Structures are given as C-alpha cells and as structure tokens.
Amino acid sequence: MKSLMLPLLLATACTTTIADHPFEPADVPTTSTGRLQDGAATWSHEAVVSARWEVPLKGVVNLDHPAAADLHNGPVPIVLPVHVLQHPEHGTFIIDTGIPRGLAEGDTSRIGNIGVKQFVKTMQPEQPLASILEGLDGPLTGVFLTHMHLDHLLGLPDVPPGTDIYVGPGEMDSKNLNNTLVRSTAMAALEGHGTLEVWPFEQARSQAGLAALDVFGDGSLWALHTPGHTPGSTSFLVHTEEGPKLFTGDCSHTFWGWEHGVEPGSYTEDHAENAESLQHLKTLQALFPDIEVFVGHELPGEGTGVAAMEADGGR
C-alpha cells in the first residue's frame, strides 16, 4: 500500500481498520462443479489507464528476495488501471476504480489527511472513472475490487450509488497503522454506496490451489482468493473473446514480480501468504498456455519499470 511511503504523521501508535461499512455475503453460486478451463469465451475486455504514478521499487517488489539481488531501490512508474468487462447477458463490470473526476481536476476535498493529499497530488490523471463510464454503451452493473487499498478505492465516488460492489473477506478486519492515515479518505470513497458484497470463498471449491468462485455459474468469470497482500485479495480469471485473461490485482504489482515469482515488497501485509498465492496463480499458465496476464500496476506492452531499474543498476 502506497501509504507506507507517507510521512509518519501519527502522534499515537493506534491501529485501526481501513473503513467501517456494512457488508454481507455475495449471492453467487457456490455449488458449481465447473472447471476453470471450461468457460465460454463470452466477455469483452478493455484496459484503461486512469492515472500514472511513481512509487519506490521496494514497495512493489520484495528486494530481500534472492531473485531480486540485482535490483536497487528507486522510483518506478506504475499505472492505476481500470479493467472494463462486458457480457451480453451479465452486463458491465469494472475491476478496480482508478481515480475519480474530482481528483483528476484537482479537487482534494475528499482526501481527509494532508499527508495523503500531498501524496495523491503526485498522480498524473489520464482517464477518471466518470469519463470511462460515460464512454460505455450501458449502465455499470457492478464493481470488482481486487482489495481495499486506497489506490484501488479512490474512483468509487464516480460509481453510481446502488451499483453492486464486491470485495474479498476480511478486508475491513485488517488493522494497521497506515489505516489511521487513509481511513477518512476510504470512508469518503465509500460514502453513499450500499452494502458491500463479500465473496463467500469459504464455500468455494479449490482449483489450482485457490478457492475459486464461478461468479455467474457458467464458468465464464472466476473470482480467485489470493490472500497475502491483504486478507481478502482477489484475482479474476475471465474467458474473453480474445482468450483467457488473468487479473492478478496486487498479488503481483509488476511483470518482473510475476515472471520471477517474487511477491510485492513493503506494501504487502503477509509475505509468505502472498508468495504462496502468487505461486498458485502461476500454475494457471500450465492450464492456459495462451493466458494473458494483467498485473496490478503495469500493463502488457508498456514495458516494465522494474526491468529498466535492473538494466541501469538502479541509478
């Protein structure tokens, strides 16, 4: 989570949750006997860059991992993507929310902490969520949050009230010091939205070592529990017209991390659990040799900032 880079503004070392908001188990089929690989290729997908940002490499890659020995800490470019998924019957969904129009236009009134304000001001807006949604054919049906870190929640003020919002379990149980800094902003992002729908992973069948929910019961879109970065971190496997696509969320922020099997750095809560989830996700490449992978904060074809750090020795 980016807030680890924030100046420590706390006078007290209290810990808190990121937000208080009502939640309930999502009403999705849990008795599906389908397999991950059997879904029909029925979704369309577009990746949109909502904002660009720069963060320290040590946040997004565990530099203590032996495979990262040649990497050095320094600023790396990242993107905040919004993935738009459309289906002829199920409707239109987005994975994560990018940034809202207000923030893109310089309005930081919803950012509740001066340190966080300074921090998000360094984002370079490209397409705020409101613009992305205005460009769609129909209304937004639902939002799939990969997890509840601020850079994935910020766009929620542009989501129409009443839209279903789905998250993994335990996201609002997790307590840490950084939440004290970002909580008011997270609460403002959630304001006006209804009860959050929580994936009932405890009832899901395990596939490829991961609790896998067949969200629409037709095998076309799977929510995969990939805990570690946060307790409820969720990845998605979607059968699109262009083939199977995997959206890792922040189980891997970078393609370098994905390719080397190295979990994120200081932004991750539980390194061992994150690394295990990442290894399970990587086994999907054996099931789907043509799978296209979308990591949390880079896009395919844009190059990876981490590789550049390696090439020039981090200087």
Ligand SMILES: [Zn+2]
């Ligand atoms: Zn994160």
